Amino acid sequence: MNILPEAKDAITPEILKLATEALEIQKQANGLLDSLDLIKNQFREYAQGQKFNMVVEGLGKIDVSKPRESTQSVTVQLNKEKLDEHADVKAKLLKAGIIAEIVSNTSAAKASVSIKPNV
Numbered sequence: 377m378n379i380l381p382e383a384k385d386a387i388t389p390e391i392l393k394l395a396t397e398a399l400e401i402q403k404q405a406n407g408l409l410d411s412l413d414l415i416k417n418q419f420r421e422y423a424q425g426q427k428f429n430m431v432v433e434g435l436g437k438i439d440v441s442k443p444r445e446s447t448q449s450v451t452v453q454l455n456k457e458k459l460d461e462h463a464d465v466k467a468k469l470l471k472a473g474i475i476a477e478i479v480s481n482t483s484a485a486k487a488s489v490s491i492k493p494n495v
Contacts, residue, residue, distance in 0.1 A: 403493040 419440050422428065428440040454475070459466050469475045 398491050399493045402491040406493065 419428065419438060420443075423440040425443055427442050429437065431437045459469075459475075466475075470477065
């Protein structure tokens with residue numbers, strides 16, 4: 377078992393047991409997800425590129441969407457630092473509605489946990 381040197385003292389038998397249990401469950405889940413992927417592919421084949429929906433009473437619903445064709449798009453990238461150096465140009469572009477300043481916030485999230493069994 378490889379444990380980072382700075383974490384060796386923090387690994388208790390309980391944590392090791394929890395890690396073992398998590399890896400075993402993830403291994404089982406991976407097997408189930410592989411089986412589910414095979415079934416999903418069968419539904420895709422059945423739908424033959426068309427939209428398909430069905431309800432199994434008391435259990436749930438199966439939806440197959442149409443496949444998406446590949447497309448190409450053009451993205452304009454703005455160098456904010458350079459634009460900020462030219463306040464007069466920035467003001468004109470903002471006033472004309474060519475660019476807009478949008479403030480976005482990132483919400484807090486729980487720490488990510490990745491469980492990768494050796495399969």
